[in-house]
Amino acid sequence: MSFTRTLRAVGGAVVAGALLFGTAPVASADQTRKDQWPLTVFGVDDIWKVSTGKGVTVAVIDDPVDGSHPDLKGNVLPGKSFLDGGTADRPDGKYEHGTAMASLIAGHGHGPGGGDGVKGLAPDAKILPVGIDLGKAATTSYAKPLRYAVDHGAKVVNMSFEDYSDTSPAEQEAVDYARKHDVLVVASSGNTGSSIPRLPSAVPGVLAVGAMDIDLKVWKYSSYGPHIKLLAPGVHIRSAGVETPYRLANGTSDSAAYVSAAAALLRSKFPDLTAGQIANRLAKTAILPDSMKGKKLPDRHYGYGIVNPWQALIKKMPKGSENGPLPALKDGSSNASSKDAQQAAESEKGMSTGVIIGIVGGVVGLLVVVLIVVLVVKKKNGRNGPPPGGPGGYGGPGGPSGFVPHPPHPGHQQQPSAPGAYPSAPPTQPPGR
Missing domain, CATH: 3.40.50.200 (Peptidase S8/S53 domain)
Incomplete structure (x- = not known):
């Protein structure tokens, strides 16, 4: 019933x-x-x-x-x-x-x-x-x-x-x-x-x-x-x-x-x-x-x-x-969104650090490869050979230019609004008399 x-x-x-x-x-x-x-x-x-x-x-x-x-x-x-x-x-x-x-x-x-x-x-x-x-x-x-x-x-x-x-x-x-x-x-x-x-x-x-x-x-x-x-x-x-x-x-x-x-x-x-x-x-x-x-x-x-x-x-x-049917906070924040923002910021920070480390590592690797190649060429009278560590050296194909950092941690993404979900501030009508 x-x-x-x-x-x-x-x-x-x-x-x-x-x-x-x-x-x-x-x-x-x-x-x-x-x-x-x-x-x-x-x-x-x-x-x-x-x-x-x-x-x-x-x-x-x-x-x-x-x-x-x-x-x-x-x-x-x-x-x-x-x-x-x-x-x-x-x-x-x-x-x-x-x-x-x-x-x-x-x-x-x-x-x-x-x-x-x-x-x-x-x-x-x-x-x-x-x-x-x-x-x-x-x-x-x-x-x-x-x-x-x-x-x-x-x-x-x-x-x-x-x-x-x-x-x-x-x-x-x-x-x-x-x-x-x-x-x-x-x-x-x-x-x-x-x-x-x-x-x-x-x-x-x-x-x-x-x-x-x-x-x-x-x-x-x-x-x-x-x-x-x-x-x-x-x-x-x-x-x-x-x-x-x-x-x-x-x-x-x-x-x-x-x-x-x-x-x-x-x-x-x-x-x-x-x-x-x-x-x-x-x-x-x-x-x-x-x-x-x-x-x-x-x-x-x-x-x-x-x-x-x-x-x-x-x-x-x-x-x-x-926020559901409740109006959004004036500063636009909420418990969930503030957590998401913090985690997103941390993820971004982590990604930036990773990129920097990767680039530095790639540059160092490239210098090592170049140095080895120069030494080998000099020692072998122009005889070419692949750099140690396999084709492409440290950075993979193309060296540092091909370096792909780990993607940022997805964290907690904000749930998209449901179809027909309430607006952030529900419509109002003038009070009756």
């Missing part, structure tokens, strides 16, 4: 169950799993046969994460709290947003076979919690937390919060720093239902995610604009909590977490792809409702469509440009 048909088939019953049990303080463990309708529509039984996110670290810049939650225990690294300087793997009182996001990404459930509780889309990924004060997101810079995440092994960074202030130079530099280190940064678009850009999702280089419901419609409170790249489930989402074991919520925060988890699945399956190429697979395999077919993409509400992890994992497609 296709992704779209599955959505429609399970929609009414799942949402009704989520609404019913959402009114209770704690849903039963079995019902908690049943409430996770995104796992059903994504088709996780097939997905987890291909990838579970193993070997990938996803940083969650958010409230500190409860690493002792039964559905997360063992999957949460110590991390760092930028609130008190300690670790970020401890619950922070009543604040549970970070725990919820972590569970959607890398929850493993509990009980026999992990059959109870919340399971994340990438259950074998590791969570690097980076604690900040979400209540002060508008006045607290995420620049240092983001750099910390990059420097401590994250390959994907989830930022499920919105900031109303302007992007500071330090924050833009931190996003660029992540990209140069081949880290994919994912952020939620915001929950205002307006076209007013929310940060960090609107920062160039960030993969902005909006929310959709089970009917394939954009959630009415999902913020939108030309920066939106993908949609993901964000309505009636069951996740892990702190005050109570489980919570039910709506929001683009949850949508971003699911896209971060999908990216972790891909980074585990395709470790050689750049962060931009991972985004490329997510965008190229996204689905759209029939009403959106044939329209110019990215759309201000749908982006390139609804994330489809299964197709992103199995579809055969070219790698595409190293």
Whole structure:
């Protein structure tokens, strides 16, 4: 059954169950799993046969994460709290947003076979919690937390919060720093239902995610604009909590977490792809409702469509440009291209040295040959003979003029853009009013 048909088939019953049990303080463990309708529509039984996110670290810049939650225990690294300087793997009182996001990404459930509780889309990924004060997101810079995440092994960074202030130079530099280190940064678009850009999702280089419901419609409170790249489930989402074991919520925060988890699945399956190429697979395999077919993409509400992890994992497609649907860095560099440039420079340097040595050697060889010939001619009274070392002497036929240096080492050549790949800077449209 296709992704779209599955959505429609399970929609009414799942949402009704989520609404019913959402009114209770704690849903039963079995019902908690049943409430996770995104796992059903994504088709996780097939997905987890291909990838579970193993070997990938996803940083969650958010409230500190409860690493002792039964559905997360063992999957949460110590991390760092930028609130008190300690670790970020401890619950922070009543604040549970970070725990919820972590569970959607890398929850493993509990009980026999992990059959109870919340399971994340990438259950074998590791969570690097980076604690900040979400209540002060508008006045607290995420620049240092983001750099910390990059420097401590994250390959994907989830930022499920919105900031109303302007992007500071330090924050833009931190996003660029992540990209140069081949880290994919994912952020939620915001929950205002307006076209007013929310940060960090609107920062160039960030993969902005909006929310959709089970009917394939954009959630009415999902913020939108030309920066939106993908949609993901964000309505009636069951996740892990702190005050109570489980919570039910709506929001683009949850949508971003699911896209971060999908990216972790891909980074585990395709470790050689750049962060931009991972985004490329997510965008190229996204689905759209029939009403959106044939329209110019990215759309201000749908982006390139609804994330489809299964197709992103199995579809055969070219790698595409190293930036994918993300704009190129202003200096034109990226992690992959900088490596290529360095290796190319080293190869060139090696070739030049080889040429010089060859030429010098050829000249010396020629002088030796000439000297020997002169001595032989003088000694034999004009009797000619071939120079030692075979016809052509040291340099082969024609001596030094025929010297062919070893070709430069090919190094890592840049993957050519895939047919129909995204331009370095996706087209934009003026924001709606």
